[in-house]
Amino acid sequence: MDTTCEVCHGHAPADHYLCEACQHTHLAWLRELPHQVALLRTLLHPDTGPARRGSTGRAHAPIPVRLDVLDLLGPGTVHTVPDPHGDQTGGVPITPFLAGWAHYIASDIPTAYRDAHGTAHIAQARTATAWPRTGTGLTAWCTWHERYLPYVATRPYATTLHTELEGLIHRLRRLNHYRPETRALDAPCPCCSAWSLVERDDELHITCTICPARLTPAEYAAHRTTTMRRLATTVLLTLDTHGPTAA
Ligand SMILES: [Zn+2]
Ligand SMILES: [Zn+2]
Known part of the structure; x- marks a missing residue:
């Protein structure tokens, strides 16, 4: 039976939470991410402008990197940091975001095996580790997510991943002044x-x-x-x- 896409409320294939159009957009974002990150790296060091004589009005030297860019490029935990005082401005950095979701998806994939007496079993691993074949760089994680999208689209958390990926790509586009x-x-x-x-x-x-x-x-x-x-x-x-x- 056909279902409704949880993102755009359009027509989705049977037992899918994402329609064909939303899966297409999801793939396009994953392919865009490495290009956005290459652009973002060029923004890491702030533009200091020409040297000026005299006081610049600062009591100390400026921070040598842009924190909003470092926040996305740096290492980090795969979970949002608890923020009781409201002083966290960023989210999860890009690579931990992709790796964290990959490990979560890997843990969700059931494994099938046949025991010594020939009976087939389907088991759910509590924790599993995702290993991209081409390393653990950003492009490798994006490729991993591309390959597993057909499975993810059939899982209830597909909408959450899609929405979080959308938030990330819009944040990158804003910083890079990029429009599709x-x-x-x-x-x-x-x-x-x-x-x-x-x-x-x-x-x-x-x-x-x-x-x-x-x-x-x-x-x-x-x-x-x-x-x-x-x-x-x-x-x-x-x-x-x-x-x-x-x-
Ligand atoms: Zn849709
Ligand atoms: Zn028209």
């Missing part, structure tokens, strides 16, 4: 007929900026083929009726 690229498409919208259809790097669906139209890439390709052919025919008929415009 949006491209205007050449066929008009099938609902409002305006030339307002756009596609975005991290979204599966093509959307209209004027009306709520939403098309999958396959739907857009079919729509474009028929619409552009009709438009081309209309242009040719107009030219045939009125003749070519004198130069």
Whole structure:
């Protein structure tokens, strides 16, 4: 039986908590993370500006790194630090965030084995450690999460992971002054007929900026083929009726 996506409330496949579009976005964020982190590393040391004579008005030397950047790049615990006094401004750093979730997911994956008498058992490990095949760097953890997304999408915690990943990617984009690229498409919208259809790097669906139209890439390709052919025919008929415009 089909279910509803817990994130966008759209149609999700049977026994899934994330729909195809949200899984596509999740994958796009995981692929974007290493690029965002490479940009973020360039911001670690604050821009000090040109040297100035005289007093700078400071009683001590400034901190040599940006704390908001270090907060994301540095090591850390995989849990949010308890903050009874409200003096924590950051969250969990990127690599512990990915590693912590990977260990949690690994512990959730049931193991199947056959005993000496031939009976198959399915057991749930209390704690398991995730080991990416390509090391323990950021890209390796992102690849690990990409590979396990089909499993995660069927688990109730998929929404929490998706929401936390969204928060992280938006924080990175804010620091890096980055916006996902949006491209205007050449066929008009099938609902409002305006030339307002756009596609975005991290979204599966093509959307209209004027009306709520939403098309999958396959739907857009079919729509474009028929619409552009009709438009081309209309242009040719107009030219045939009125003749070519004198130069
Ligand atoms: Zn969804
Ligand atoms: Zn429209």
